[in-house]
Amino acid sequence: MSPLEAGRMLDDTLLDDPAALQRADRQHALLALAGAGARIRTAVRLAEEAGLASLRPEGRPRTVLVAGHGSGLVAAEVLAAVAVPSCQVVPLGPSEATPGAPDSLAAGLVWQLPGWAGPLDLLVVGSDAGVGSGLVRLAEQAYARGCAIAVIAPAGSPLAEAALQVRALLLPFVASAVEPGEQPDDEPDLPAEDPGALWAYLAPLIALADRIGAAQLPVGSLQAAADRLDEVAVRCRPDAAAYLNPAKGLAAQLSGTVPLVWADGPVPNAAATRFAGMLADRAGLPALPGPLPRTLTAHRGMFVGHLGGGADPDDFFRDRVDEPEPLQLQVVLLRHTPGRPADADPGFAVSRARRLADAHDVRLTEFTSTLDDPLQALAELTGPTDFAAVYLGLAR
Template structure:
């Protein structure tokens, strides 16, 4: 059950936010600036590549893999960008029986594709830098002749391995949350699977963008990553805890999703990366399942749910049944994310992502029009949110910032 009053009580939100997720998201812009400055100091701006690599492989887990998926969306068909997830896991022995069990991710393993070789670039990114599987992957890549870039905390095992395999080392920028003397989080249900920093995505993505821009993997404007930091700051102001729900788009979205099973649909690869991220954050931060996918294929993948018990028109009979003691039934809700470049007039300030009214005159693709028809036919509410930024990276930052805050607000209000 969602506590609507908590959303408009900044002090209550602060008390409920045990791991200070809202503060971490508010500092995302600062992390982007720091990561760009440190990447420049590490030598990214001095690179003189002889052409671009045949493929860019991005290895890691969690937000590091999401960063690879975002880079693939931004590169489009011009360059091959492939996220490289772990393929196996092995137990890590405990050195002290009295201590907490080793983090599960320490035992993950990765494997290079058979075709990877001297024409390819491997980017390894880790917030911890202690995964032996990533160290082994760097050694694999070195033996194959791949170019290697490693983003990891200074002094970590992975950062030291980067020097051994002649990789370009880039620093990972951790969250700079102040220590107020309180524990950062409550007791975890799974001690070896701790929650990830919600703003870690930008610490993984920023060095990757700076590198990809230098190699010609993306066609982003030169100042696009730096301007993204300003947009994240603006989003943090719009979505701040002391902004009332009716003026805070993230709180409004959280309240809209409460009590529903959201289907997250996207039009285009940029919005597709945003809905994949939102689905992961809803699971992580709010404990909510949210199937996600790209139009048009998601229409056939999710169509069966509209006729099931979660559809808006389900249970039309038994009108006189006593429902006083029954909980409110869950129903589907469709959320469509879009990128509509050029929506703001010349010289007009873009307010960030906003709900698209049903009578909006801008043309919709056939798949989006069909999505509206499917939802209307089954009495399922469909809401569109769109960013009108012309630059795809900025549109992505808009959508991710909004949905990241919404996932945190939904989780905080639901647990109270």
């Protein structure tokens, strides 16, 4: 069996064997996802104790810049989706890496503050480990420019210590209560990210944005999102049968496919970015995320190529014994329809997406949240897709 074939095979029996899943999950990713709701509650409490509750802002910032990488940038995308129109949110990823970094690639990353950033703007710097001289230098640069600064980092970390020097508001990053377990050593300087880190970043970031008027959310939105994540964890738990577990069902559908993750709305777009990242990190599977209707033209060519469901299924000359089954497209459509039932008029973009998939015999799976609260909707969309990415990685 070739490595390509082995990488695409799915062990269906593993998905319905909770004990086997537990043995396979040597990094305890499923437990980490199940604890996401608890991390939100802890993060909100610690943020209030750290000074957020007593913060008296004089006005909302012109721009909120959110610097980090991985889940920290996805959290910035979520904030951009829920921010008030008068406040711009700019995710700030690393611009380069310093060669020959002593510890790891992450320690050598470099960030650059935009030239226009100044006293009217807020910089939020986030790191799950609280290390990296690049983020420290960015905070120092922002301090010299007169920016307001907030830092999300573990207490006692180098970045937390630097926050004191630049008079930043320090919001603790809540680490997972689950032991990380066995870590692969194939890429020691690029370890797999904690799968629950998104909400550990997002909780203090959203709480801060809500406090300063950069986002307007329902009262108790973060706590309600935590409750939603708890509910998802119950539905997607390892001992729930595959035919009742939406995450296991999606994992089985994704095996042997090239996923196209399409989003209908700003919150689903952030969830699509998150899902593609989780598939790459946890299942080693490349996926193409993007918003509708742009993806209809950007991805159209793949439907008529070799990946389309109807691409020469009866090719007489194909060797069915020696060749593996061809890869197929799989569309995962994430939707947010606040205040409307999922089967209401879907609009042009969703209707066209369904017709495109149907015309080319490509399977399309939809996940829709009808909740008004965007954070609860995010929890409903990212919860099962996060679990699906982990299940797929374990079963492969």
